Amino acid sequence: MAVGELVEAALPMIADWLPGQRWYAGKGQAITGLRPVTATPLVTGDPAMLHLLLRVEHGEQSDLYQLLLGLRAEAPADLLPEASLGSLTHGPYDGAALYDAVHDPELTGRLLAHLATADRFGPLAFRRTPGPGLPSDLLGRAGTAEQSNTSVIFGTAFILKLFRRISPGTNPDLELSLALSRAGSTRIPRVAAWFESRMAGSEPATLGLLQRFLPDAEDGWELALDQVARLKGDPSPGNFAVEAHRLGRATAEVHRVLARALPVARLDREQTGRLATGMAERLDVAAAAVPALRRYRPALHAAFQQLTADHLTGLMVQRIHGDLHLGQAMRTPHGWVLLDFEGEPAKSVAERRLPQPALRDVAAMLRSFDYAAAHLLAGAPQPDPQLAHLAASWAARNRTAYCAGYTAAGGTDPAACPELLRALEIDKAVYEVVYEARHRPSWLPIPLTAIHRLATTI
Ligand SMILES: Nc1ncnc2c1ncn2[C@@H]1O[C@H](COP(=O)(O)OP(=O)(O)O)[C@@H](O)[C@H]1O
Numbered sequence: 337m338a339v340g341e342l343v344e345a346a347l348p349m350i351a352d353w354l355p356g357q358r359w360y361a362g363k364g365q366a367i368t369g370l371r372p373v374t375a376t377p378l379v380t381g382d383p384a385m386l387h388l389l390l391r392v393e394h395g396e397q398s399d400l401y402q403l404l405l406g407l408r409a410e411a412p413a414d415l416l417p418e419a420s421l422g423s424l425t426h427g428p429y430d431g432a433a434l435y436d437a438v439h440d441p442e443l444t445g446r447l448l449a450h451l452a453t454a455d456r457f458g459p460l461a462f463r464r465t466p467g468p469g470l471p472s473d474l475l476g477r478a479g480t481a482e483q484s485n486t487s488v489i490f491g492t493a494f495i496l497k498l499f500r501r502i503s504p505g506t507n508p509d510l511e512l513s514l515a516l517s518r519a520g521s522t523r524i525p526r527v528a529a530w531f532e533s534r535m536a537g538s539e540p541a542t543l544g545l546l547q548r549f550l551p552d553a554e555d556g557w558e559l560a561l562d563q564v565a566r567l568k569g570d571p572s573p574g575n576f577a578v579e580a581h582r583l584g585r586a587t588a589e590v591h592r593v594l595a596r597a598l599p600v601a602r603l604d605r606e607q608t609g610r611l612a613t614g615m616a617e618r619l620d621v622a623a624a625a626v627p628a629l630r631r632y633r634p635a636l637h638a639a640f641q642q643l644t645a646d647h648l649t650g651l652m653v654q655r656i657h658g659d660l661h662l663g664q665a666m667r668t669p670h671g672w673v674l675l676d677f678e679g680e681p682a683k684s685v686a687e688r689r690l691p692q693p694a695l696r697d698v699a700a701m702l703r704s705f706d707y708a709a710a711h712l713l714a715g716a717p718q719p720d721p722q723l724a725h726l727a728a729s730w731a732a733r734n735r736t737a738y739c740a741g742y743t744a745a746g747g748t749d750p751a752a753c754p755e756l757l758r759a760l761e762i763d764k765a766v767y768e769v770v771y772e773a774r775h776r777p778s779w780l781p782i783p784l785t786a787i788h789r790l791a792t793t794i
């Protein structure tokens with residue numbers, strides 16, 4: 337494969353295609369440069385697959401992205417339009433179709449085969465966990481979920497998450513999932529393999545994570561929305577609180593295993609100050625970006641100031657999920673399983689790896705019950721007061737049940753730390769305001785309504 341020429345010919349096509357991808361984080365900023373960092377052929381012949389780590393520059397900033405480029409003399413017949421980068425028009429591959437290889441089942445199947453045999457290609461190292469061997473003859477189909485990354489599913493056996501925006505070092509999703517897997521936790525899908533890039537002078541960067549696929553799992557967000565929708569007139573709305581209680585138990589169990597497997601610490605006085613300052617700084621940055629937040633700043637700052645050193649000194653901090661919500665919880669026939677321990681995509685990896693109060697995850701999940709309830713009312717110009725009352729009661733009931741389950745399984749009782757819980761909920765809602773303003777502006781009223789409530793009920 338004439339790698340250099342191929343990359344040269346592909347770069348302008350990538351520049352056109354990249355901004356349209358769901359996982360591309362630099363939307364709205366003009367790309368000022370594309371710099372290939374590594375280009376590694378993983379499959380040669382027809383079809384071919386080229387692995388590319390590409391530095392995308394926008395102004396002063398830059399991000400590193402992982403691309404898997406497929407190349408065939410004839411484009412696959414059923415290729416989705418958004419997966420196509422077009423046809424090469426010069427050089428040794430003149431006329432060949434260039435596309436996102438994650439949509440080519442044969443090529444993603446070859447990726448699984450590399451994982452199965454723990455291959456090494458130039459800077460790319462494929463690694464397996466001990467245990468039963470992996471099949472090497474399955475085809476992969478790209479998942480359809482709206483994701484920050486790209487997942488490929490192999491039959492009903494495995495799911496491979498391909499991280500798109502790459503940071504140096506071990507991705508927390510791999511780090512925490514491995515720690516939980518090694519401790520024998522059944523609250524996450526078992527890790528089977530991963531692959532990483534080993535570049536001279538830097539830590540290996542995680543590129544992909546293969547886990548058991550949960551074929552019988554139901555997504556917690558979909559389940560909750562289904563229950564909430566029944567509030568609109570079903571005489572026998574289901575009792576999701578039982579599930580919320582179980583989910584609270586599952587969260588506490590995961591926290592317990594993480595606290596045993598990875599370092600924990602107790603906050604000293606200086607660190608307690610940094611916890612509150614971090615929240616205040618994030619609020620100010622968010623308010624600068626989203627004007628609707630500004631009027632709430634004084635009240636929200638006041639809530640953060642209630643986090644005094646006396647409250648927090650000695651508080652235990654540990655590794656946590658970092659972005660827990662109902663969509664990261666899957667109900668299986670054997671109970672709740674948690675996914676995606678990557679943390680909030682907008683934070684740096686260093687920040688995401690810092691030990692945190694475990695209540696941060698609890699607060700995030702409490703926000704999610706509120707989201708599910710608010711989703712019912714979203715879009716209506718004049719919400720029906722009776723429905724609004726039912727939705728608020730649904731959220732309150734499930735929030736209480738979740739906290740009770742968390743406490744029953746040995747987690748710190750959230751009710752025992754009301755100032756901290758409230759500050760953590762505000763911090764999360766502020767993050768959500770920015771997230772929605774950037775990705776789903778029509779959903780912005782959901783966290784803003786919560787901000788209004790949190791700011792006006794002190
Ligand atoms: N092990 C699994 N089994 C079944 N479905 C899964 C599994 N892992 C992920 N999924 C599905 O893929 C979706 C996206 O996965 P996630 O890890 O949250 O990716 P991202 O980091 O890109 O958001 C999940 O919401 C879930 O529906």
Ligand SMILES: O=P(O)(O)O[C@H]1O[C@H](CO)[C@@H](O[C@H]2O[C@H](CO)[C@@H](O)[C@H](O)[C@H]2O)[C@H](O)[C@H]1O
Nearest residue numbers: 483484659661662663680681703704707768771
């Ligand atoms: O799943 P991701 O890791 O990509 O997380 C991001 O997207 C989530 C939305 O999919 C977002 O979660 C917010 O919306 C959820 C409903 O769609 C809701 O249940 C969550 O409570 C709410 O925070 C998450 O914040 C973001 O990081």
